Amino acid sequence: MEKLLVNGNNLLGGEIAVHGAKNSVLPILAASLLVEGKSVIHNVPKLSDVDESINILNYLGAKVKRENSTLIIDTTNITNNAIPEEMMRKMRSSIIFLGSLLSRLKEVYLCYPGGCDIGIRPIDLHLSSLRSLGASIVENGNCICCKCQNLHGAKIILSFPSVGATENIIISSVLAKGRTTIINAAREPEISDLATYLNLCGAKIFGAGEGTIEIEGVDRLHSAEHTIIPDRIVAATYMSIASINSQELIINNVKPSHLNPVIPVFMEMGCKIYLSKDSLKIVSPKRLKRVRTIKTMPYPGFPTDCQAVVMAALTKAKGTTVINESIFENRFKHISELNRFGAEITVNDRVAIVNGVKNLYSANVYCTDLRGGASLLVAALSADGTSTIGNIYHIDRGYEDIENNLALIGADIKRINHEKKGEKN
Ligand code: UD1
Numbered sequence: 001m002e003k004l005l006v007n008g009n010n011l012l013g014g015e016i017a018v019h020g021a022k023n024s025v026l027p028i029l030a031a032s033l034l035v036e037g038k039s040v041i042h043n044v045p046k047l048s049d050v051d052e053s054i055n056i057l058n059y060l061g062a063k064v065k066r067e068n069s070t071l072i073i074d075t076t077n078i079t080n081n082a083i084p085e086e087m088m089r090k091m092r093s094s095i096i097f098l099g100s101l102l103s104r105l106k107e108v109y110l111c112y113p114g115g116c117d118i119g120i121r122p123i124d125l126h127l128s129s130l131r132s133l134g135a136s137i138v139e140n141g142n143c144i145c146c147k148c149q150n151l152h153g154a155k156i157i158l159s160f161p162s163v164g165a166t167e168n169i170i171i172s173s174v175l176a177k178g179r180t181t182i183i184n185a186a187r188e189p190e191i192s193d194l195a196t197y198l199n200l201c202g203a204k205i206f207g208a209g210e211g212t213i214e215i216e217g218v219d220r221l222h223s224a225e226h227t228i229i230p231d232r233i234v235a236a237t238y239m240s241i242a243s244i245n246s247q248e249l250i251i252n253n254v255k256p257s258h259l260n261p262v263i264p265v266f267m268e269m270g271c272k273i274y275l276s277k278d279s280l281k282i283v284s285p286k287r288l289k290r291v292r293t294i295k296t297m298p299y300p301g302f303p304t305d306c307q308a309v310v311m312a313a314l315t316k317a318k319g320t321t322v323i324n325e326s327i328f329e330n331r332f333k334h335i336s337e338l339n340r341f342g343a344e345i346t347v348n349d350r351v352a353i354v355n356g357v358k359n360l361y362s363a364n365v366y367c368t369d370l371r372g373g374a375s376l377l378v379a380a381l382s383a384d385g386t387s388t389i390g391n392i393y394h395i396d397r398g399y400e401d402i403e404n405n406l407a408l409i410g411a412d413i414k415r416i417n418h419e420k421k422g423e424k425n
Pocket residue numbers: 022023026092093119120121122123124125126127160161162163164165186190304305327328329
């Protein structure tokens with residue numbers, strides 16, 4: 001079982017680059033099924049979730065070739081309309097293949113998706129939206145059978161701006177007959193990136209990034225080339241690391257406007273942020289200040305994906321911060337692990353109270369989910385002594401080559417293969 005071994009409290013600094021956004025790549029890979037031809041996608045990070053999506057594409061009949069950070073995807077021959085359960089359960093994003101396979105082959109068989117255990121994560125909005133577009137869906141236990149001869153446009157009002165449901169509706173409606181309107185659509189930058197890619201392929205999607213999206217169905221999509229946007233969650237993770245482990249860090253390959261929801265929080269913590277076109281510099285104070293309250297919200301609110309990493313930084317702030325997790329009902333699993341470093345965090349339902357402490361101490365901890373795992377890394381880098389982090393396959397789902405990237409800015413961190421009898425994994 002692999003672990004990260006971290007010698008904490010090294011002063012970090014210099015420059016670090018952010019890779020392409022995982023949450024953009026995954027729906028775009030699913031959407032590539034709509035194109036009867038080649039998609040060339042640049043800035044694709046090497047992540048286990050990306051590998052799982054490529055496995056699904058290959059299984060369905062696509063040919064995928066990687067050249068460094070570019071993927072060349074040939075979806076000319078798609079023959080399979082079923083995805084095996086073990087592939088579906090590897091990640092939440094597998095559910096986006098429902099819309100793309102339905103549009104391409106008119107009949108799909110799959111089961112409920114997996115992904116981080118951060119809440120119940122139903123897919124009711126995905127299924128009701130596809131039904132509005134004309135699909136007939138039969139759920140049989142864990143299996144979903146979805147059929148449709150001709151998808152048609154519809155007006156869909158989402159009761160919550162679900163990212164995944166918005167992506168599934170966009171993907172299912174670009175080749176549908178007529179106009180689709182999504183009201184209360186998710187506004188995350190990854191939605192806009194999906195629309196940019198599909199529009200480059202010939203789709204007609206208007207208003208992505210806003211609360212109302214209009215899609216005019218077209219007859220076919222053609223080959224295209226697209227570059228994935230930078231990963232704003234990875235950028236915010238590096239900002240969290242910098243805020244308690246460095247005096248100054250330059251973070252390259254970022255889109256500053258995508259970080260608007262998190263920058264004010266770091267400024268309230270006492271950090272100075274200097275923005276350029278595609279990079280930022282974060283200058284950290286001697287000790288962070290507490291933030292009065294943080295509430296996770298759909299974009300452009302504070303992202304739930306940044307809750308854990310920012311919380312890890314705030315464990316060392318002067319004063320008490322209240323963090324309210326409003327998106328997922330079970331996204332505080334990292335807290336008991338953060339407390340092993342000497343952090344003082346208590347939880348009441350969806351509210352965490354973080355009492356800042358002066359020092360964190362080394363601990364042996366285990367990742368509970370992807371971003372929770374990253375929060376342990378933020379803490380370990382700032383703890384006195386040597387820590388180990390287990391179950392790092394969670395971190396590998398969303399951070400490319402994390403130990404070597406952090407080593408470049410001075411972190412003393414290495415990946416070890418560690419097997420102990422009776423050890424939890
Ligand atoms: C995506 C992101 C994830 C991020 C989340 C919220 C990807 C691959 N994942 O996940 O990193 O944390 O957005 O920003 O892009 N819901 C329902 N019914 C549904 C769908 C969602 O009730 O049919 C609820 C969920 O349980 C959750 C909330 O809506 O409470 C947000 O979920 P959603 O926006 O759909 O997140 P994901 O697309 O799963």
